[in-house]
Amino acid sequence: MIRIMLLCFLFSCQRITSKEGVKPIPIEPNLKKDTEGEMSFDDLKKAFSMRDKGPDCDVLSEHIKDFDKALVSIVQDHPYPPWAPMRAANCLIESQSPLAKQEMLRWLSEPNTMGLAINLANHLSQIESEFSKKLIEAGLNGPHKVEFEKRLSRSEDGSEKKETISNEQQ
Amino acid sequence: MRILPMILLMTACVDLSDTGSKLSDFKIQEPNQPSFEPSAEPTQEPSAQPDAQPDQGQPTSEPDDTTTPVVGEDTGPFTSIYREMTSDSNAYINVPVTFSDLATSVLITLQSDKRMALLRVEDPSGTQVFNAAGWPDSERLTNAIYTSDAHDVYFNWPIRSDDAPLSAGQWNFVFYAWDDQGVHAPNSPVSADIQIKRDTSYNSATVSVKLAYAQGIQQNAQVVMAMNQAISHWETLWAQWGFTLDLSIVTTTIPAAVPSPHHGDSAYTNLASQGDDNDIFVIIGESINSFGSLLGISGGVPGTLVPADRAVVALSWLNAAGVDGQFDSIDIQLLGETLAHETGHYLGLFHPVESNWNIYDALSDTMQCNSSEQCTSLFKNNLMFPYPVCGATDCEQQNQLTVGQQNVMHRYTGAL
Numbered sequence: 001m002i003r004i005m006l007l008c009f010l011f012s013c014q015r016i017t018s019k020e021g022v023k024p025i026p027i028e029p030n031l032k033k034d035t036e037g038e039m040s041f042d043d044l045k046k047a048f049s050m051r052d053k054g055p056d057c058d059v060l061s062e063h064i065k066d067f068d069k070a071l072v073s074i075v076q077d078h079p080y081p082p083w084a085p086m087r088a089a090n091c092l093i094e095s096q097s098p099l100a101k102q103e104m105l106r107w108l109s110e111p112n113t114m115g116l117a118i119n120l121a122n123h124l125s126q127i128e129s130e131f132s133k134k135l136i137e138a139g140l141n142g143p144h145k146v147e148f149e150k151r152l153s154r155s156e157d158g159s160e161k162k163e164t165i166s167n168e169q170q
Numbered sequence: 171m172r173i174l175p176m177i178l179l180m181t182a183c184v185d186l187s188d189t190g191s192k193l194s195d196f197k198i199q200e201p202n203q204p205s206f207e208p209s210a211e212p213t214q215e216p217s218a219q220p221d222a223q224p225d226q227g228q229p230t231s232e233p234d235d236t237t238t239p240v241v242g243e244d245t246g247p248f249t250s251i252y253r254e255m256t257s258d259s260n261a262y263i264n265v266p267v268t269f270s271d272l273a274t275s276v277l278i279t280l281q282s283d284k285r286m287a288l289l290r291v292e293d294p295s296g297t298q299v300f301n302a303a304g305w306p307d308s309e310r311l312t313n314a315i316y317t318s319d320a321h322d323v324y325f326n327w328p329i330r331s332d333d334a335p336l337s338a339g340q341w342n343f344v345f346y347a348w349d350d351q352g353v354h355a356p357n358s359p360v361s362a363d364i365q366i367k368r369d370t371s372y373n374s375a376t377v378s379v380k381l382a383y384a385q386g387i388q389q390n391a392q393v394v395m396a397m398n399q400a401i402s403h404w405e406t407l408w409a410q411w412g413f414t415l416d417l418s419i420v421t422t423t424i425p426a427a428v429p430s431p432h433h434g435d436s437a438y439t440n441l442a443s444q445g446d447d448n449d450i451f452v453i454i455g456e457s458i459n460s461f462g463s464l465l466g467i468s469g470g471v472p473g474t475l476v477p478a479d480r481a482v483v484a485l486s487w488l489n490a491a492g493v494d495g496q497f498d499s500i501d502i503q504l505l506g507e508t509l510a511h512e513t514g515h516y517l518g519l520f521h522p523v524e525s526n527w528n529i530y531d532a533l534s535d536t537m538q539c540n541s542s543e544q545c546t547s548l549f550k551n552n553l554m555f556p557y558p559v560c561g562a563t564d565c566e567q568q569n570q571l572t573v574g575q576q577n578v579m580h581r582y583t584g585a586l
Binding site: 054 | 456465486489492493501508556557561562564565
């Protein structure tokens with residue numbers, strides 16, 4: 001009997017430190033929570049334009065029809081503020097859809113996309129292996145070769161893949 | 171005879187269950203005080219998963235009043251005092267500070283291996299001039315009422331012109347400590363830095379800034395040139411509100427992908443050790459390691475002036491340059507505004523409205539709005555609006571602050 005009572009006491013005490021029902025962090029607004037229904041293209045642009053925080057690509061994608069197409073449009077046609085297209089590019093890197101892959105190869109081959117090329121080099125570890133090799137090859141043969149190569153050298157994964165590609169080419 | 175104690179124990183058991191039930195509502199209650207809900211510090215960056223939160227066990231009694239007060243000696247316009255303390259047997263950290271009638275602002279920085287948050291501020295008459303209990307989540311005044319992943323807390327007082335000004339005598343700043351599991355953390359070592367400003371001029375101030383380029387970035391001439399132009403714009407913006415920047419460059423070996431100061435990093439404690447105790451550090455990285463893609467982030471609202479894991483404002487030059495990796499005149503305008511915006515956070519400013527349009531700063535002259543259109547129309551030119559308003563070829567200048575916002579910046583202890 002005494003043991004049962006003690007167990008009851010201990011069980012109740014344990015509830016004091018239970019993590020059940022912890023109040024959510026009062027972080028800046030979460031789009032998933034605050035956005036209902038479809039977002040307009042303008043809202044998407046605003047989400048990418050915040051000075052402090054970056055968006056959650058998965059959350060955004062739930063609210064935008066043809067998300068990847070919208071991202072490509074922001075990257076290609078909406079240069080201001082400059083971090084907005086960079087963030088849209090990061091969502092394309094996360095997506096790795098056929099359209100995103102086509103767009104990534106463009107960043108490594110056109111002359112006015114050095115920022116995108118550097119950013120892509122910094123994110124190669126997030127990209128599936130076969131396609132990242134293709135990107136490295138394109139980067140090392142494209143107009144942003146110098147900056148691209150610098151970032152590859154900083155990354156262990158990038159250096160290894162670069163070496164493999166060089167060996168294959170020989 | 172053995173049954174009676176067990177019945178009492180059972181009664182206690184029921185009481186504690188009730189307490190547990192209250193805890194699930196996260197009402198921390200000090201005796202005879204309104205409820206209070208400390209949680210993790212609001213962030214400028216979203217996190218995929220909320221970090222482990224304290225369970226916010228209830229403070230159970232009043233803090234010990236045995237701590238010897240810190241006496242702020244009247245030795246010039248600025249004093250830094252360091253003290254090693256411990257949380258008391260009930261997990262309170264009482265920081266008593268005795269001010270002279272010359273003191274105008276105080277910045278308290280607590281560092282520990284525990285989570286800490288501010289509970290209340292008491293003036294020399296014992297009146298509570300600020301109590302975190304019941305402070306609404308929809309109004310932001312200081313992040314000191316939330317716990318930080320970096321196990322530190324930064325608190326500046328006064329914050330606004332309508333807050334109780336410092337007066338001669340002993341003030342008590344009462345904090346509380348939890349461990350990472352949310353359990354009270356009594357008798358835990360805490361290091362306390364107390365910095366006192368004696369500067370009655372709220373119209374002019376000098377802010378000392380140390381700028382650090384992360385590894386390899388200072389060798390990038392176009393980034394350095396753009397930064398110089400952006401700093402010049404920042405100086406112009408702040409000058410209209412009476413601020414002079416005293417800026418110098420320091421070196422660092424922090425890698426180009428800099429850590430996020432939101433979570434804190436010992437690299438920033440090391441970096442800030444290079445400065446004086448009134449310096450604000452700004453680091454320019456190529457990118458900021460974090461979830462999402464950060465342009466800039468302040469290590470606190472407010473930030474600290476002493477070496478600490480969040481003692482920095484971090485900016486990504488690559489995100490500021492954009493798609494082409496080059497800076498045009500609009501990029502430089504925006505970079506200057508971003509420097510001024512992020513350091514504005516460091517001096518204690520929140521966004522006048524957050525982008526869900528229902529969380530506001532605690533200032534009376536930043537009008538409330540509740541839609542994107544309304545808020546953009548009101549604040550598109552305000553430096554602290556969450557985003558710049560841009561068209562295809564240019565962006566609105568964000569070069570305005572309300573008087574209330576200027577007053578917050580001038581009350582920051584590092585604005586001398």
